[in-house]
Amino acid sequence: MNLTILYMMNLHNSFGSSNYCREIAMGLSKNNKVSVICNNNTLQTKRIKILDVKGPKFNSFQDWVTYPKKFKAVVEKYYYLLKKTKTDIIHVHHISHLVPIAKKFKESNNIPIFCTCHGSEINEDIKREYFKEYLKNIKEYDKLIAVSNYVKKKLISLKIKKNKIETIYPGIFFPKKLPKKKSTKKINILFVGRITKDKGILFLIDVFKRVSKKNKRVFLNIVGSGDLLQQIKKETKNIKNIKIHGYIPRKKLNFLYNSCDFVTIPSLWEEPFGITALEAISYSKPVICFKKGGLPEIIDKNVGFCIKKKEEFEEAMLKLISNKNLIKRLSKNCRKKAEQFLWETSIKKYKNLFNEFL
Numbered sequence: 001m002n003l004t005i006l007y008m009m010n011l012h013n014s015f016g017s018s019n020y021c022r023e024i025a026m027g028l029s030k031n032n033k034v035s036v037i038c039n040n041n042t043l044q045t046k047r048i049k050i051l052d053v054k055g056p057k058f059n060s061f062q063d064w065v066t067y068p069k070k071f072k073a074v075v076e077k078y079y080y081l082l083k084k085t086k087t088d089i090i091h092v093h094h095i096s097h098l099v100p101i102a103k104k105f106k107e108s109n110n111i112p113i114f115c116t117c118h119g120s121e122i123n124e125d126i127k128r129e130y131f132k133e134y135l136k137n138i139k140e141y142d143k144l145i146a147v148s149n150y151v152k153k154k155l156i157s158l159k160i161k162k163n164k165i166e167t168i169y170p171g172i173f174f175p176k177k178l179p180k181k182k183s184t185k186k187i188n189i190l191f192v193g194r195i196t197k198d199k200g201i202l203f204l205i206d207v208f209k210r211v212s213k214k215n216k217r218v219f220l221n222i223v224g225s226g227d228l229l230q231q232i233k234k235e236t237k238n239i240k241n242i243k244i245h246g247y248i249p250r251k252k253l254n255f256l257y258n259s260c261d262f263v264t265i266p267s268l269w270e271e272p273f274g275i276t277a278l279e280a281i282s283y284s285k286p287v288i289c290f291k292k293g294g295l296p297e298i299i300d301k302n303v304g305f306c307i308k309k310k311e312e313f314e315e316a317m318l319k320l321i322s323n324k325n326l327i328k329r330l331s332k333n334c335r336k337k338a339e340q341f342l343w344e345t346s347i348k349k350y351k352n353l354f355n356e357f358l
Contacts, residue, residue: 119272
């Protein structure tokens with residue numbers, strides 16, 4: 001099989017869709033020829049062929065949602081490179097400016113086309129005028145892949161036929177065996193994500209301040225970058241039990257996952273999936289999150305707290321802080337839950353799906 005993947009960004013950045021696209025491409029490259037047309041690539045690999053349109057760099061989600069208007073020449077380059085590629089199947093990531101390109105190619109070449117919807121575009125773009133064009137095109141695709149059942153329901157609400165949509169979750173590679181966590185009286189809490197309002201970082205800091213007044217043994221590590229990073233650094237500079245790490249290398253993040261007692265995901269928006277939740281339970285760490293978007297598909301009462309109301313977030317934190325036996329009990333269930341989300345499973349589902357149309 002000759003597969004061509006269209007992706008709007010760098011395969012080697014920190015976006016969840018970048019990680020998903022990269023792992024699926026790598027996994028499918030075994031016994032297949034995989035080409036990826038993307039933008040400003042920095043990934044070095046011999047397993048897949050990468051064609052770079054070398055367009056403007058993206059600094060935020062909003063950059064690429066207005067992409068067609070700003071960078072028409074680059075969109076045309078995607079189509080030019082696609083025409084030069086020998087392919088049996090086209091796989092587009094995100095409902096975006098790339099959707100009409102694949103449809104146009106299908107009209108003259110009669111090959112199956114697929115699109116993976118990562119969910120962000122539905123939450124952000126749905127009211128935008130140009131999304132109507134993408135939606136019209138996407139209904140003529142052979143199959144849509146949703147990264148969660150939450151995203152699948154959103155697509156159905158847009159009047160896309162249910163039998164045209166399949167859910168294929170992002171996966172996880174289990175961390176290598178790590179040293180056993182040292183026993184300590186301190187309770188280490190971890191946040192990993194974008195430092196933005198929609199990720200709930202300001203809400204989390206306010207809750208933590210209240211919690212730390214009730215229990216002096218707590219410590220909060222905050223990992224990530226975003227437009228509120230400098231603000232929270234200033235606001236917390238005199239708080240000794242909060243540490244702002246910013247963006248850190250994977251090796252250091254692995255250490256923080258391993259050494260924490262539980263992970264908080266205070267997202268105030270509808271997370272299409274929730275890769276941080278999956279990473280946390282792969283390290284056998286319980287999670288506290290809101291019952292929003294795709295998070296309830298990962299976190300249940302056996303591995304943490306998936307709550308509805310803001311006031312319940314503080315209650316859940318206090319329950320875990322005051323009961324190490326509860327943390328241990330939830331931790332024991334995490335690995336088994338994480339085993340439901342393996343990259344091997346996701347790659348196999350893509351293989352089977354594509355083979356149905358060849």
